[in-house]
Amino acid sequence: MNVLEVSRAVLGAFAYAAGGVACCGHVEAARATLQEPDIRGVGESVAAVGDCDGDGVDDFVVGAPLSAFPSNWAGYSGALLYYSGRTRTLIRTQEGRGLVGRDCVLTVGSGHGLELIYIEDDHVMSAPACGAVQPKPLACFDTRAHVAMVAVDAASPRAVIAIGEPYSAYTGSGAVGRVRIVPVCEPQNSVSLADSRVGSAFGYALCSTRHRGDASLIGVGAPSTNSGDRIGRFHVYTVGAGGENPRLLWTRDGAATADGFGTSVLAVDDLDGDEVDDFMVLAAGFVQSVTREVTAAAYCMTLSGKTGTELRRAKLSPTGMPAPLVLLDDLNGDGTREVARLNHGELFGRGSVDIVDARTLAVIRTAQAPDGLNFGSSACAMHLDADSHLDLIVGGVDPDWGVGDDGCAFTMLSSEWEIHLLPR
Numbered sequence: 001m002n003v004l005e006v007s008r009a010v011l012g013a014f015a016y017a018a019g020g021v022a023c024c025g026h027v028e029a030a031r032a033t034l035q036e037p038d039i040r041g042v043g044e045s046v047a048a049v050g051d052c053d054g055d056g057v058d059d060f061v062v063g064a065p066l067s068a069f070p071s072n073w074a075g076y077s078g079a080l081l082y083y084s085g086r087t088r089t090l091i092r093t094q095e096g097r098g099l100v101g102r103d104c105v106l107t108v109g110s111g112h113g114l115e116l117i118y119i120e121d122d123h124v125m126s127a128p129a130c131g132a133v134q135p136k137p138l139a140c141f142d143t144r145a146h147v148a149m150v151a152v153d154a155a156s157p158r159a160v161i162a163i164g165e166p167y168s169a170y171t172g173s174g175a176v177g178r179v180r181i182v183p184v185c186e187p188q189n190s191v192s193l194a195d196s197r198v199g200s201a202f203g204y205a206l207c208s209t210r211h212r213g214d215a216s217l218i219g220v221g222a223p224s225t226n227s228g229d230r231i232g233r234f235h236v237y238t239v240g241a242g243g244e245n246p247r248l249l250w251t252r253d254g255a256a257t258a259d260g261f262g263t264s265v266l267a268v269d270d271l272d273g274d275e276v277d278d279f280m281v282l283a284a285g286f287v288q289s290v291t292r293e294v295t296a297a298a299y300c301m302t303l304s305g306k307t308g309t310e311l312r313r314a315k316l317s318p319t320g321m322p323a324p325l326v327l328l329d330d331l332n333g334d335g336t337r338e339v340a341r342l343n344h345g346e347l348f349g350r351g352s353v354d355i356v357d358a359r360t361l362a363v364i365r366t367a368q369a370p371d372g373l374n375f376g377s378s379a380c381a382m383h384l385d386a387d388s389h390l391d392l393i394v395g396g397v398d399p400d401w402g403v404g405d406d407g408c409a410f411t412m413l414s415s416e417w418e419i420h421l422l423p424r
């Protein structure tokens with residue numbers, strides 16, 4: 001395990017190549033006289049949460065896991081920041097009990113039954129999306145390493161979440177990943193998927209889509225930066241309603257050794273006309289942190305959901321960083337929805353958003369993030385402005401969680417596709 005892997009395992013952050021390890025003792029000493037909330041790590045996670053302030057427009061939550069409060073200055077309480085979807089201003093700040101808002105946050109259910117699923121310390125918690133009711137634990141972890149989550153059939157009363165723990169159990173030779181499929185209403189009935197390869201980071205990225213009848217497909221990325229063969233893989237499973245009977249449908253290997261295939265994954269519309277939704281998978285490439293030499297190319301690939309056959313591939317600038325993928329609307333009228341692809345820009349300049357035609361992989365629009373700010377650690381789509389197209393919320397936190405990483409969050413409205421920094 002290299003230094004970055006250690007920092008990731010401790011803090012739950014992630015980077016292939018960028019440097020920087022947080023010095024916790026230093027941070028805590030500086031917080032000993034905390035008089036008001038110290039909000040940090042803003043943008044580690046983002047999600048739409050329904051209309052919490054009752055003004056008719058859905059609101060959203062931004063995770064800030066490095067936040068500390070006067071009531072508990074000795075630790076990273078973490079916070080969930082609730083923003084008004086209408087005004088894009090902060091409605092309230094909810095204090096956590098340990099790294100709240102780290103890695104990812106999502107919602108399942110619908111209307112007044114909407115549940116917020118988030119990570120608090122080493123637990124996955126579930127609570128009414130607009131807060132105020134005691135949260136209940138859905139699952140717990142062995143480590144505080146990076147976790148991925150996706151909702152499976154999110155609006156169904158039998159909603160299930162898939163939880164990826166790419167570094168769940170350390171053996172003598174490395175970490176073994178697993179994916180747990182957890183019914184939100186019956187978490188005791190969860191089942192696990194496992195990968196036999198040590199160091200494959202199985203479960204690093206997850207996606208899901210409806211399949212035939214009540215079944216769903218779950219896509220699991222295993223970018224394998226630390227496995228023996230260093231072959232990134234993408235696995236697709238079918239699961240029945242309520243997460244029953246998971247079964248491996250197919251597996252696809254990355255194009256080159258150590259290219260990080262599977263760092264970002266997304267289910268997209270049916271691209272090849274076989275009536276099965278297809279997938280988009282990113283290989284983040286690999287860049288030596290010292291020499292900045294590119295040792296494996298980065299690319300974006302679409303795959304047949306039925307067979308795993310490659311449909312199309314497009315070269316990307318390698319960043320070695322995970323880049324969230326978010327499904328938008330059909331913006332060019334060809335019958336398939338476009339994808340927002342975030343570029344963190346850590347090693348090669350400013351972060352940006354590419355709007356990508358899922359069918360051709362052509363970039364149909366690009367917007368650059370403000371210079372000097374972290375960008376693209378998390379993203380979600382929701383309706384903010386008055387037009388019919390989905391808008392974008394983007395989080396910007398340093399994937400290494402360096403000291404003093406305040407983080408930030410952005411909105412990007414479909415009416416103009418320009419990036420706006422959210423006020424704190």
Ligand SMILES: [Ca+2]
Nearest residue numbers: 051053055057
């Ligand atoms: Ca609202």
Ligand SMILES: [Ca+2]
Nearest residue numbers: 270271272276
């Ligand atoms: Ca298809």
Ligand SMILES: [Ca+2]
Nearest residue numbers: 330332334336
């Ligand atoms: Ca389209």
